[in-house]
Amino acid sequence: xxxxxxxxxxxxxxxxxxxxxxxxxxxxxxxxxxxxxxxxxxxxxxxxxxxxxxxxxxxxxxxxxxxxxxxxxxxxxxxxxxxxxxxxxxxxxxxxxxxxxxxxxxxxxxxxxxxxxxxxxxxxxxxxxxxxxxxxxxxxxxxxxxxxxxxxxxxxxxxxxxxxxxxxxxxxxxxxxxxxxxxxxxxxxxxxxxxxxxxxxxxxxxxxxxxxxxxxxxxxxxxxxxxxxxxxxxxxxxxxxxxxxxxxxxxxxxxxxxxxxxxxxxxxxxxxxxxxxxxxxxxxxxxxxxxxxxxxxxxxxxxxxxxxxxxxxxxxxxxxxxxxxxxxxxxxxxxxxxxxxxxxxxxxxxxxxxxxxxxxxxxxxxxxxxxxxxxxxxxxxxxxxxxxxxxxxxxxxxxxxxxxxxxxxxxxxxxxxxxxxxxxxxxxxxxxxxxxxxxxxxxxxxxxxxxxxxxxxxxxxxxxxxxxxxxxxxxxxxxxxxxxxxxxxxxxxxxxxxxxxxxxxx
RNA sequence: GCCGCCAUAGCUCAGUUGGUUAGAGCACCAGAUUGUGGAUCUGGGGGUCCCCCGUUCGAGCCGGGGUGGCGGUACCA
Numbered sequence: 001x002x003x004x005x006x007x008x009x010x011x012x013x014x015x016x017x018x019x020x021x022x023x024x025x026x027x028x029x030x031x032x033x034x035x036x037x038x039x040x041x042x043x044x045x046x047x048x049x050x051x052x053x054x055x056x057x058x059x060x061x062x063x064x065x066x067x068x069x070x071x072x073x074x075x076x077x078x079x080x081x082x083x084x085x086x087x088x089x090x091x092x093x094x095x096x097x098x099x100x101x102x103x104x105x106x107x108x109x110x111x112x113x114x115x116x117x118x119x120x121x122x123x124x125x126x127x128x129x130x131x132x133x134x135x136x137x138x139x140x141x142x143x144x145x146x147x148x149x150x151x152x153x154x155x156x157x158x159x160x161x162x163x164x165x166x167x168x169x170x171x172x173x174x175x176x177x178x179x180x181x182x183x184x185x186x187x188x189x190x191x192x193x194x195x196x197x198x199x200x201x202x203x204x205x206x207x208x209x210x211x212x213x214x215x216x217x218x219x220x221x222x223x224x225x226x227x228x229x230x231x232x233x234x235x236x237x238x239x240x241x242x243x244x245x246x247x248x249x250x251x252x253x254x255x256x257x258x259x260x261x262x263x264x265x266x267x268x269x270x271x272x273x274x275x276x277x278x279x280x281x282x283x284x285x286x287x288x289x290x291x292x293x294x295x296x297x298x299x300x301x302x303x304x305x306x307x308x309x310x311x312x313x314x315x316x317x318x319x320x321x322x323x324x325x326x327x328x329x330x331x332x333x334x335x336x337x338x339x340x341x342x343x344x345x346x347x348x349x350x351x352x353x354x355x356x357x358x359x360x361x362x363x364x365x366x367x368x369x370x371x372x373x374x375x376x377x378x379x380x381x382x383x384x385x386x387x388x389x390x391x392x393x394x395x396x397x398x399x400x401x402x403x404x405x406x407x408x409x410x411x412x413x414x415x416x417x418x419x420x421x422x423x424x425x426x427x428x429x430x431x432x433x434x435x436x437x438x439x440x441x442x443x444x445x446x447x448x449x450x451x452x453x454x455x456x457x458x459x460x461x462x463x464x465x466x467x468x469x470x471x472x473x474x475x476x477x478x479x480x481x482x483x484x485x486x487x488x489x490x491x492x493x494x495x496x497x498x499x500x501x502x503x504x505x506x
Numbered sequence: 507g508c509c510g511c512c513a514u515a516g517c518u519c520a521g522u523u524g525g526u527u528a529g530a531g532c533a534c535c536a537g538a539u540u541g542u543g544g545a546u547c548u549g550g551g552g553g554u555c556c557c558c559c560g561u562u563c564g565a566g567c568c569g570g571g572g573u574g575g576c577g578g579u580a581c582c583a
Contacts, residue, residue: 021575065583077582093583126582127507206581233508233579310583394541427535429543444541458543465544475539 022128023135033380034369037166038119038139040379041363044162045117045141048154053116055098057123061088063101065311065350079125091123095140096311096344096360103144103358104351112145119365131370140341142360144348149281152177152315152343153288153299155361159319159339160298166368167377172323173338176302179282179315180342183208183306185275186251190244203238208252209306212336216249223248252304278314285315307340316342317361325374335371339363387435389416389493392428394444405441405453405489412490414497433458439496441489442481453489455496456481 019025026034042052061080079091092098095118103114119139128134141158143151156175163173187193187201207222214222221227223245226237240248270276282301289299307316321335341361349355372380389409391402402418409416419428432440442454457480464479484492 097583124582130577132582229509229579235580392542423535425541426539426543431543433543440542442542446541454542456542462543469545471539471545474544475542478542481542 020134022126022133024133029382029385030369032385033382034137034365036379037369037372038365040165041139041162042117042119044158044165048115048141048158048161050115050117050141053099053102053118054120055092055095055102055118057092057121058089059092059098059101061090063351064090064092064097065347077125079123093124094122095120095138095362096142096347099140099142099144099360100344100347100358101351103356104348107352107356113151114144115142116144117141131367133366137365139363139365140360142358144358145356146359147345147357149284149315150288152281152317152359153285153292155341155359156285156299156317157289157292157294159317159341159361159363160294162363163319163338166372167379168321168371168375171297172375173319173321174297174302175299176305176318176320177282177285177299177315178301178303178305178307179278180312181274181278181314182282182303183278185272185278186248188272188275190240190247192244200238200240203236204240204248205306207238208248208304211252211304212334216253219252220245220249254303281315307342311344311347312342313345314343315359316340319361319363321371323375335374337364338368338371385436387415387432387437389414389439389441389497390428390432390435390437391416391418391441392425392432392443393419394425394442395448398448401448402443405443408490409493412494414490414493433462438500439493441493443486447483447486451486452483453486453492454481454483455492457496457500459500 061078064078078093080088081090083089099116099118103110117140120137121135122138123135125134126132141155143155156177160173160175164170183205184193187197187204192201192204204223207219210222211219214227218227222235222237223240224237224242225239226235228234286299286301302318305316305318307318317340318337319339320337323335325333325335339362341359343357343359345355345357348358369380391406391409393399393402399418406416406418419431421427421431423431429440437458439455439457442456443452447453456478460480464477465474468474468477468479482496
């Protein structure tokens with residue numbers, strides 16, 4: 001309101017240059033590193049026989065499965081707007097719901113099982129936090145049309161392969177597997193089955209989900225009367241009996257020790273049919289992974305994994321980085337989850353008369369990227385970005401000559417550009433420096449008269465500059481600069497580029 | 507959503523019990539150098555002191571309300 005008032009004021013009509021909160025720009029270095037990372041993931045997925053797919057960033061809101069309130073904009077968590085035909089559209093908040101829409105729409109012509117991967121930005125209209133943005137990238141792979149635990153096992157193995165290919169050492173990550181059916185079974189065991197207990201089940205599941213962050217005591221509070229956090233905020237608990245709390249905790253902590261949780265699991269779930277079925281599926285997945293050579297150091301059953309409470313119907317996965325790192329204050333923290341997924345047998349069925357089983361896995365690209373930087377994976381380490389050769393403009397009336405030199409260089413495959421600004425030579429040198437140019441081409445009237453050009457190596461020149469104390473020396477030395485016949489421009493530049501040491505810092 | 511902290515130049519921050527024209531460092535631009543990156547020196551641009559209302563002769567400073575940012579927590583399909 002005060003904004004629009006001040007905009008009407010002529011003297012203060014400047015617009016504040018800023019990205020909306022929770023949204024970030026990404027520059028050349030990060031883009032290049034991210035692309036290298038995505039290429040690795042893509043190659044692993046293709047090796048497994050998955051094919052590429054892209055769907056639009058915008059879907060009909062109802063296709064995303066978001067409940068649409070009567071009148072208000074359905075902006076709770078989802079960016080939405082109305083089309084000119086009054087239909088509600090939304091920016092996708094994940095890649096799974098759009099995939100389900102695509103498969104349902106093209107069901108008859110797609111091979112089943114349909115195995116695809118896709119990568120792109122997703123949007124969430126939520127409060128952003130450190131490392132949490134309102135637009136971020138996900139990389140998904142899914143098998144639609146297979147109910148076999150082999151499909152789930154394969155997804156887990158593929159996730160493990162991808163992480164290792166990216167430079168995360170075996171032992172620094174683990175793919176944790178649990179099952180919604182097993183969780184349901186536990187709920188039954190403590191008497192929380194039935195529709196009227198749905199709300200409490202949700203509270204219980206959320207509490208289990210916080211086990212790694214709050215520890216057993218915090219979860220115990222959340223399962224009981226509730227918990228008050230450091231900021232003084234109170235979270236209402238599930239109000240379970242002490243016995244029920246013990247049951248849940250002993251179950252959820254079962255996987256923390258190692259890989260021997262399965263026995264307990266069956267004992268606990270004897271009474272529950274759905275729980276027993278889930279446990280059996282988990283065992284199958286585990287056996288398939290073991291048979292393929294993936295030990296518990298890579299793929300492991302962990303009863304504390306909850307994830308995506310809404311549409312998962314069976315096994316759920318989570319890729320956890322287990323190595324410790326330090327936050328800004330020096331406290332040791334575990335990096336945590338970089339991806340997750342699971343079986344969602346009901347999603348495609350929302351569009352069709354019959355259900356279609358599906359399972360998939362989603363990587364949080366920027367989170368994984370941050371993790372790779374922490375472990376110094378060579379895939380994402382910043383490489384000195386080498387800018388273009390810059391041809392300086394000394395005689396403005398000879399722009400065409402300079403442009404021709406640039407064109408010659410480009411024709412030979414050398415990245416080159418003409419200085420397009422209006423500033424003098426000193427500023428042009430600074431510009432080239434800032435662009436990380438390997439070298440500049442100089443031809444003023446003197447050189448032109450002699451039919452020559454000057455080639456100046458900026459990296460060697462900067463190095464030489466450190467040893468020069470006075471400006472007079474600096475001027476006289478003209479370090480790392482050679483003249484060459486104009487006719488040899490291209491070959492001399494290419495030779496100079498080839499000559500440069502491989503290890504250069506820009 | 508809830509709780510807490512914060513808001514002065516592009517960045518990091520000073521700014522006295524409320525007092526004249528709001529400062530520094532860094533960064534940026536230019537000159538010293540007809541045509542050479544660095545260093546040095548000199549100069550320059552850049553501010554609605556987050557916004558509004560109030561108290562006051564007088565507000566960057568005090569009071570109230572808002573907005574925005576940060577941290578925690580909740581939610582996260």
